[in-house]
Amino acid sequence: MIADGDRIVLFNSPTRVMKAEKLLRKAGLVCQLIPAPRQVAECCALALRFAATEQTAIFNELAAANLTPRRLYGKHQGLLSALELTSENE
Amino acid sequence: MAIYLDNAATTFPKPESVYHALDQTGRQLAISPGRGSYSLALEAGRLVYEVRETVAEFFNIPDPSRVVFTANATEAINLALFGLLRPGDRVISTTMEHNAVSRPLQVLESRGIEIERVPANTTGQVSAAAIREAVTNGGKIARMVVLSHCSNVTGSIQPIEEIGPWCRQQGVLFMVDAAQSAGLLPIDVQSMGIDLLAAAGHKGLLGPAGTGFLYLVEGLQPTPLIYGGTGGNSASPLMPEELPERLEYGTLNTQALAGLQAGIEFVRSHGLEQIRRHKSALLEQLFFGLSRLPGIRIHGPSQVQPQGGLLSFSLAGQDPSEIGFLLDVEHDICIRTGLHCAPDAHRSIGTLPAGTLRVSPGLFNTAADIDALLRTMDRILCAKSTISA
Ligand SMILES: Cc1ncc(COP(=O)(O)O)c(C=O)c1O
Numbered sequence: 001m002i003a004d005g006d007r008i009v010l011f012n013s014p015t016r017v018m019k020a021e022k023l024l025r026k027a028g029l030v031c032q033l034i035p036a037p038r039q040v041a042e043c044c045a046l047a048l049r050f051a052a053t054e055q056t057a058i059f060n061e062l063a064a065a066n067l068t069p070r071r072l073y074g075k076h077q078g079l080l081s082a083l084e085l086t087s088e089n090e
Numbered sequence: 091m092a093i094y095l096d097n098a099a100t101t102f103p104k105p106e107s108v109y110h111a112l113d114q115t116g117r118q119l120a121i122s123p124g125r126g127s128y129s130l131a132l133e134a135g136r137l138v139y140e141v142r143e144t145v146a147e148f149f150n151i152p153d154p155s156r157v158v159f160t161a162n163a164t165e166a167i168n169l170a171l172f173g174l175l176r177p178g179d180r181v182i183s184t185t186m187e188h189n190a191v192s193r194p195l196q197v198l199e200s201r202g203i204e205i206e207r208v209p210a211n212t213t214g215q216v217s218a219a220a221i222r223e224a225v226t227n228g229g230k231i232a233r234m235v236v237l238s239h240c241s242n243v244t245g246s247i248q249p250i251e252e253i254g255p256w257c258r259q260q261g262v263l264f265m266v267d268a269a270q271s272a273g274l275l276p277i278d279v280q281s282m283g284i285d286l287l288a289a290a291g292h293k294g295l296l297g298p299a300g301t302g303f304l305y306l307v308e309g310l311q312p313t314p315l316i317y318g319g320t321g322g323n324s325a326s327p328l329m330p331e332e333l334p335e336r337l338e339y340g341t342l343n344t345q346a347l348a349g350l351q352a353g354i355e356f357v358r359s360h361g362l363e364q365i366r367r368h369k370s371a372l373l374e375q376l377f378f379g380l381s382r383l384p385g386i387r388i389h390g391p392s393q394v395q396p397q398g399g400l401l402s403f404s405l406a407g408q409d410p411s412e413i414g415f416l417l418d419v420e421h422d423i424c425i426r427t428g429l430h431c432a433p434d435a436h437r438s439i440g441t442l443p444a445g446t447l448r449v450s451p452g453l454f455n456t457a458a459d460i461d462a463l464l465r466t467m468d469r470i471l472c473a474k475s476t477i478s479a
Contacts, residue, residue, distance in 0.1 A: 012331070015124070
């Protein structure tokens with residue numbers, strides 16, 4: 001479901017995830033709605049997955065629509081870890 | 091075939107596209123949106139979000155997540171009034187309100203909220219100046235003004251475009267019950283300064299029964315009326331802070347919402363102007379036809395004033411309910427008689443306790459329907475005068 005190099009963001013409401021997905025698709029950015037993995041699902045059952053290389057473009061688009069995610073996670077060497085909520089993470 | 095002229099209660103029939111959307115969604119996607127994360131559930135979630143966007147665009151609402159779906163206008167009004175008002179608040183309303191507004195206000199009054207009802211004139215009109223005066227009167231500025239845009243008894247249209255922007259300047263919440271006007275009159279929540287808009291989906295917006303919504307301006311955070319599952323935030327013991335989930339408990343009716351979307355799209359493609367022209371033409375035909383009848387009294391604004399999609403009248407010496415009964419039983423014509431759930435409005439226009447006969451044509455009624463009603467009224471009145479002679 002989540003591969004190395006993927007990022008996922010969580011929002012605080014199912015409606016906001018739907019809004020974010022629609023917005024990003026309209027902007028031509030590739031993302032996918034997935035069930036939030038159980039260890040991070042406390043704020044919403046859905047997550048938006050995208051490639052780390054898209055992060056800057058996606059965060060800029062979301063920020064412009066006032067749709068800041070609640071949390072950001074990245075997968076690295078098979079491990080999902082919380083990342084700081086900025087448009088770029090090394 | 092019955093001639094249905096009670097579209098102010100709920101519109102019937104609906105456009106074909108609404109039946110189609112109900113059928114297709116019912117068969118293919120009538121599942122719980124915003125709950126599971128399998129593809130079908132996501133599809134349903136996207137559909138519901140699109141309906142939110144459609145509603146938002148139609149009323150110039152900047153953010154679709156501020157649109158809360160409800161079962162009808164009554165639920166939307168209750169969510170807003172009970173969710174926001176607190177003891178000590180002062181609220182300005184009018185004497186033209188439907189029970190959907192006046193009953194919650196009555197209960198709130200017993201809980202320490204001060205309610206002032208600005209009187210309407212005998213045609214059902216409330217002036218913006220009287221509202222302004224009531225807001226600032228009484229030593230303490232009111233917290234909220236709540237009124238119906240268009241009366242379901244007289245069709246009177248209140249000057250919300252004048253009241254709203256003024257309320258915003260004064261920092262007073264402005265709430266509009268648009269049950270009778272949504273889908274008939276232009277409503278722009280931004281330019282009209284509307285903070286809370288409650289509407290039914292099943293009247294002028296042409297959606298199925300079981301639909302309605304409440305719009306809340308950014309920053310308002312009412313206490314929920316009902317508590318339960320909302321899809322997100324499942325681990326929390328509390329309702330989420332975010333809208334719309336905070337106020338949308340339980341499973342949403344995906345199918346009905348798809349119908350609502352088709353209804354709004356129908357309205358949009360025909361245009362409010364054309365819809366209004368069609369209904370006004372039928373009401374004008376009715377007005378002139380009725381004017382010939384002996385003892386007729388037409389209530390509400392005169393024909394030259396703008397009015398909503400209905401006409402209320404009474405006949406001297408006749409019981410409205412009996413006329414309504416004869417129209418129905420003998421001629422299959424459905425019109426509304428009595429108080430139409432708005433006793434205060436009848437008190438304002440002097441039609442208590444009998445109420446009025448109310449005719450509200452829909453988009454699919456024709457001049458022939460109004461002719462049939464007028465002919466039948468003639469026949470009934472003629473027969474009655476022969477019997478009593
Ligand atoms: C002015 C007004 N407000 C509220 C309502 C209540 O609408 P609903 O039946 O959708 O709850 C109505 C409908 O009859 C109405 O005419």
